[in-house]
Amino acid sequence: MLALQKTHDGEGLELRDVPRPPAPGPGEIALKIAATGICGTDLGIQKWNPGYAAMMNPALPVTLGHETVGRVTALGEGVQAFAIGDAVVVNPAIACGECAACVEGDAVGCLDRRPFGMVLDGAFAGAVNVDARYAYHLPDHVPLELGALVEPLSVGLHALNVAGYNPGDRVVVFGPGPIGQGVAVLAKQMGSQVAVVGFRDAVRFDTLRELGIEQLFDASEEGAMDRLKALAGRGFDLAVEAAGVGSVVDQALAVLRPKGVLSLAGMGEPNAAVNIGLVVRNRLEIRGASRIPPAVWPEVIKLLAADPQAFAPLISHRMKLADAQEAFALAKSGQSSKILLIPEE
Ligand SMILES: [Zn+2]
Ligand SMILES: [Zn+2]
Numbered sequence: 198m199l200a201l202q203k204t205h206d207g208e209g210l211e212l213r214d215v216p217r218p219p220a221p222g223p224g225e226i227a228l229k230i231a232a233t234g235i236c237g238t239d240l241g242i243q244k245w246n247p248g249y250a251a252m253m254n255p256a257l258p259v260t261l262g263h264e265t266v267g268r269v270t271a272l273g274e275g276v277q278a279f280a281i282g283d284a285v286v287v288n289p290a291i292a293c294g295e296c297a298a299c300v301e302g303d304a305v306g307c308l309d310r311r312p313f314g315m316v317l318d319g320a321f322a323g324a325v326n327v328d329a330r331y332a333y334h335l336p337d338h339v340p341l342e343l344g345a346l347v348e349p350l351s352v353g354l355h356a357l358n359v360a361g362y363n364p365g366d367r368v369v370v371f372g373p374g375p376i377g378q379g380v381a382v383l384a385k386q387m388g389s390q391v392a393v394v395g396f397r398d399a400v401r402f403d404t405l406r407e408l409g410i411e412q413l414f415d416a417s418e419e420g421a422m423d424r425l426k427a428l429a430g431r432g433f434d435l436a437v438e439a440a441g442v443g444s445v446v447d448q449a450l451a452v453l454r455p456k457g458v459l460s461l462a463g464m465g466e467p468n469a470a471v472n473i474g475l476v477v478r479n480r481l482e483i484r485g486a487s488r489i490p491p492a493v494w495p496e497v498i499k500l501l502a503a504d505p506q507a508f509a510p511l512i513s514h515r516m517k518l519a520d521a522q523e524a525f526a527l528a529k530s531g532q533s534s535k536i537l538l539i540p541e542e
Pocket of ligand 1: 236237238263264348349
């Protein structure tokens with residue numbers, strides 16, 4: 198079968214013909230992949246940004262793809278929670294089960310994770326076996342391809358939860374890419390007024406309008422930040438940084454209410470300057486959002502199932518797995534939202 202793989206230490210990805218997976222082992226389910234989204238992480242692995250080599254080199258060659266949905270085609274020994282034909286999504290954060298954190302029962306804090314699509318073979322392929330403990334049912338009425346959004350939406354919901362989100366809170370999102378769009382639509386679906394700040398992101402703003410997000414601010418425009426401040430009034434309850442841009446941190450802090458929280462979900466530039474006086478005076482908090490607790494998955498699936506069409510505009514392109522290189526170039530261009538790769542076999 199065709200698979201998109203990282204094959205060697207260095208830049209690049211390869212489409213390769215690889216053997217189909219064997220029959221699922223004990224506790225595993227076999228999936229026929231329906232669709233898999235391209236993530237910023239996949240772009241980072243293609244470019245081979247610092248940090249990936251240490252974790253991934255021992256696993257190469259490995260099939261990428263961790264934002265996936267598929268149907269169960271076979272059950273390994275002992276699997277009772279699934280039946281053949283079920284639509285499922287996969288939580289890629291596979292814990293090792295052996296490290297000090299795992300032994301203490303903190304699988305989310307695993308010190309030696311084996312992420313699906315980075316260390317374990319992922320879903321940019323026609324089929325894959327996964328540990329059934331990391332699979333979740335997608336309700337039948339949800340269009341199958343929307344299942345590929347559950348993983349990036351879980352990143353978004355976690356970013357809100359980390360900030361102590363309460364339904365109805367006033368939220369500002371910095372960064373209108375797929376993660377920021379997910380945060381915005383989730384908060385909207387939970388009753389929030391949401392503003393989104395971008396930087397020359399016309400195409401992504403169009404998607405946000407389709408998602409029903411009207412308060413859009415282009416930071417490259419004169420006076421945009423003043424208009425955001427005016428909208429904020431006494432301040433937003435929370436902000437999410439999903440741009441990975443250092444200068445955004447101070448912009449976000451400046452529009453929070455006293456005791457407001459900034460949740461950092463983006464990783465790009467390593468450092469940011471912070472107005473310490475503002476943080477101290479307004480008792481602001483900055484929190485990092487990674488390591489998604491498993492409980493977030495059912496929450497996301499519930500929100501998606503309640504109104505699937507509200508999330509549909511997040512998918513901007515569907516392309517063949519065979520056209521993966523072209524799809525990755527499009528994902529890098531910023532002229533897309535979520536791009537799905539569809540295997541043909
Ligand atoms: Zn991802
Ligand atoms: Zn572990």
